[in-house]
Amino acid sequence: MDIINAILIIIxxxxxxxxxxxxxLVSAIIIFSAYSLFMSVVWLLLKSPDVALTEAAIGAGVTSILFFAVISKTERFEK
Amino acid sequence: MNDTILKSITRIIVPFIQVYGVFIILHGHLSPGGGFSGGALIGTSLILFTLVFGVKKAKVKFSERVAEISGSAGIIIYVLVGIVGLVLAGSFLTNIEAGFPAGVAGTLMSAGMIPIIMIGIGIKVASTMITLFHTLVEEEVR
Structure with a gap:
């Protein structure tokens, strides 16, 4: 179990x-939602399924959609 | 978006997401989850509906007026239940000592007022999520 934890934290x-x-910035948002999914697996391994559920719904779902909405108002590439 | 597959799948899947959210809210005192997680799920289903069918149709389903009323109602439920505990037992959100029925541990109807405030938090979080997204999407570009 320690090895899985270490691999997840390295990711x-x-x-x-x-x-x-x-x-x-669009790629950055996709990577950020992947970060949130791995973080929710880490929460699950730390025996906190409550926080894992919230992290998967908020971090990977709502946050990236809100960021996409903001990017559609501004520009896609960082200068 | 004008895609038949997307629209059909959304029509089928949105009620299931909402039923799962209600399940998580009502079982907040028994299993992982609770008001915040379940309300976020319900808000996410409405965001999916907005993404597929557009803001105008979503406004028909969940207008700003409904969002105002339900958001205020959620937080008022929370505060009123807390004040009941304050009046009857002397401190905010007192549970069993204030006379809320304890029930049998492990069943759905138990834990006193916890299911009531979970419902309040769920309504509040769902309406806040959908209001955030609607405000962000329909704001005009300057």
Whole structure:
């Protein structure tokens, strides 16, 4: 179980760095929602299914949709 | 969006998402989840409806007036139940000591006032989610 936890946390760190370094904001949002999904698996392994449910609904669903709505009002690429 | 497959699938899947949200809200004192998670699920189903059918049709289903009334009603339920505990037992949100029926542990009708405030939180969160999205989508570009 410790190995699975370590792998998931390494994936989380990679996702976080990738979000910061991506210039295309749509790709950044997709990576961010993947980050939220892995985070919800981590919550589940930490025996907190309540937070995992909320993280999967809010983090991966609503947050990315709100970000997409904002990007459709502004520009797609970072300058 | 004008896609037949998307519209048919949305028409089928939205009621199931909403029933799952209501299930999570009503079982908030027995299983993982509760008012916030279930309300977020119901709000997400309405966001899906808005994405597929457009803001105008979604406004017919869930107008700003309904959002105002239900959001205020949710938080008023929470505060009123808390004040009942304050009056009867001396501190805000007192549960069993204030006279709410305890019921049999593990059944649906138990835990005193927890299901009532869960319903209030669920209504509030769902209407807030859908109001956020509608406000963001229909705002004009300057």
């Amino acid at each position: 989380l760190v990679i996702c976080a760095i990738a979000v910061e370094r991506t210039k295309d």
